[in-house]
Each structure stands twice: as structure tokens, then as C-alpha cells.
Amino acid sequence: MIGVNWLEIDMQKATQKRVNKLMEDMDTKARILATLEAIKDDDGDLFETLKATAPRKTYSDIDAAETDTIEACEAMALHFDRAFFMTLAERNKLEWWIADLAPAIPERGKGQRNETEEKIEAVLNRRSVELASMIAAIKTVADMVEIPLETMLCYSAAIHTGDFRQFDKPDRADPETVAEIVAALADRWNTHRFSAFQIDKD
Numbered sequence: 001m002i003g004v005n006w007l008e009i010d011m012q013k014a015t016q017k018r019v020n021k022l023m024e025d026m027d028t029k030a031r032i033l034a035t036l037e038a039i040k041d042d043d044g045d046l047f048e049t050l051k052a053t054a055p056r057k058t059y060s061d062i063d064a065a066e067t068d069t070i071e072a073c074e075a076m077a078l079h080f081d082r083a084f085f086m087t088l089a090e091r092n093k094l095e096w097w098i099a100d101l102a103p104a105i106p107e108r109g110k111g112q113r114n115e116t117e118e119k120i121e122a123v124l125n126r127r128s129v130e131l132a133s134m135i136a137a138i139k140t141v142a143d144m145v146e147i148p149l150e151t152m153l154c155y156s157a158a159i160h161t162g163d164f165r166q167f168d169k170p171d172r173a174d175p176e177t178v179a180e181i182v183a184a185l186a187d188r189w190n191t192h193r194f195s196a197f198q199i200d201k202d
Contacts, residue, residue, distance in 0.1 A: 028063060028065050028066060028196045029196050029197070031050060031054065031063075031066060032065070032066050032069045032070070032196055032197075033147065033151060034046075034050055035047060035050045035051070035066065035070060036069075036070065036073060036147070036151045036152070036154050037151055037154075038050060039070075039154040039155065040150060040151055040154035054066060064194035065194055065195060065196040066196070067194075068192040068193070068194035068195040068196075069192065069195040069196055069197055071192055072189050072192035072195050072197075073147075073151075073152050073153070073154060073155060074155045075188060075189075075192070076138070076141065076152060076153065076185065076188070076189065077152075077153050077154070077155035077156035078155070079185070079188060080134065080138050080153065080156060080158060080185075081156055081157055081158045083134060084131065084134055084135075084158045084163075084164070085158060087127055087130050087131055087134070088127075088131060088163055090127055091124055091127035091128060091131065094120050094121075094123055094124040094127065095124065097120055098117060098120055098121065098124070128167065128172065129172055129173065129174050129177070130174075130177065131163075131167040132167045132168070132169050132170070132172035132173040132174075133173040133174050133177040133178045133181060134167075134181060135164065135167055135168050135173070136170050136173035136178045137173075137177075137178045137181035137182045137185060138153070138181075138185065140178065140182050141182060141185045141186060141189065141199070144182075144186065144199045145189065145197040145198075145199060146197065147197060186199045
């Protein structure tokens, strides 16, 4: 029978107590960023440890500044992903239409387009600009709340796709569209009024 190494167990417990004490002493913003990083890295053990060591306020619950910030990040990711993937699907459908139209059109000079193709390509280009503008806007919001983009979008699926990288082109973004999206996202973020990271719109 293998004996229990009590010394090793005691050392592990002592180490865990020191780790827990360090986490308990973290300030609110550092704790929130560490929690979001744990979510991004899919580190369940670290997430649970941070959650277990989160300070309790007088209302006997996890600090609302922490939970509200995490909920705000989840809302940003959900809103961004839904808009990004819907616009991307519309754009892809337009590309397929153009590809389907080409064989049915009689031979013409190189570079020539019929009226239908020109209209479809104009809308396709607008969708590309919208996608670039969405990315520019979400990056701006991340800068405004001072949270790294991948950390703020730790719940996002879109940010890890090749499509995100394809349309991450600030020079293609429309400034007016970017400003409109930023304003809408900032309003949505600030509905989480207990978040430790607030957007000052003045």
C-alpha cells in the first residue's frame, strides 16, 4: 500500500492559501481582467478560484462591479457576433449570386458588367464597408473602456474567424457608420451601471 505524502499535501494547501490570499487582495479592475482572461483562455479552475475569492459586499453577494462588467462583455460579444455574422451572410449570398449570374450572361468585353451585376456589386461593397466599420467600432469601444479587445470579446466567436481578419481594415471603414455603432455600443455598455469600467461620452 502506498503511503500518503502528508508533507506534500500540506505544502499544496499552503500554496493554495497563499494564492487565494493574493487573489483576495486584488483590486476590482485587476480581478475583473483576470476573470475575463480566464474565460478567454477557457481556464475553468482559475475562473472558479477567482469567483470563490471574490469579495462580498454589504449586500452579501459577489461584487456587482465584477459581475456587471462580465455581463457587459458578454452583451458586447453577443451584439457584435449577431450583427457581424448576419451582415457576413448577406455579403456571401451576394457573391454567390454574382457567381451564378456569370455563366448565364453572353460574352462581353473584359471588365464589363450588366446593370444587375453592378447593383449587386454596389450592395456587396456596402456590406464589406459595414463589416470593416463594425470591427473599427468594437475596437474603439475596447479602447474607451480600456480593456484589451480579445479580453473584452472573450465570449465572441467572430473574433477568432478568418472573416474577422479579412475585414479588419480600418481604411475601408466609414467614419460616420463607425461613430453610429460606437454610440450604440457605448449606450449598451453603460446600461451595466455597476461596471468598474464606464464609458464617458462627454
